[in-house]
Amino acid sequence: MPAKLTYFPVKGAAELTRYIAAYGSIDYEDNRIKGDVWGTMKATSPLGNVPILTMEDGSEYSQSVAIARYFANKAGIAGQTEDEKLHADMIVDLVRSDMMPLLVKTHFEKDEEKKKTMAAEARQKIDAWLAKVEANCVKGESSILASGLSWADIALFNIVTDLFHIVDMQLGPQYTKLQAVIAKVGEEPKIKEWIEKRPVTPM
């Protein structure tokens, strides 16, 4: 029995793991639950939130980035050296801890005026980070790591292609290195196949 990834029926915090699993041909159960099911599961879940990874022996783990890193290690794309792993983690943390919360908070804001202000702030902050990543952090031809494709590239691809639309943002053409990274991930046959076959969801 493969490990089971439990999350809501959206891309959200689980999609990075789903991309990595697709890229690495890692077998897992993509368990998409509705809110009412979650209501009964929450109390006994490890940290009171999803995603949750349930192993064959029944043990459960939480935290989306920890789960994604586990899959990245299995797929051999966490980095080829300790220093590369640190570099990849740096980019994943930037995407997941700094960029993504700005987009998620904007998405859930109900006040339309506030939402516009939050979106503008998110665009400005994210763009400043992208400029830094473009200038300082792309070590390979079309990959963050010198050794080639890693989960850092996939994390960037995930936020640019699946979440930037929340704040009406695109990756600017001036970011030629990052454009190459995103294009490379998008051209990977297993990633393409996952995008074609995954459930269609707005987020």
Ligand SMILES: N[C@@H](CCC(=O)N[C@@H](CS)C(=O)NCC(=O)O)C(=O)O
């Ligand atoms: N830092 C955690 C955050 C997890 C989290 O906030 N999950 C949300 C969905 S994205 C959740 O479980 N919401 C329902 C709840 O808290 O009951 C992670 O990355 O896994």
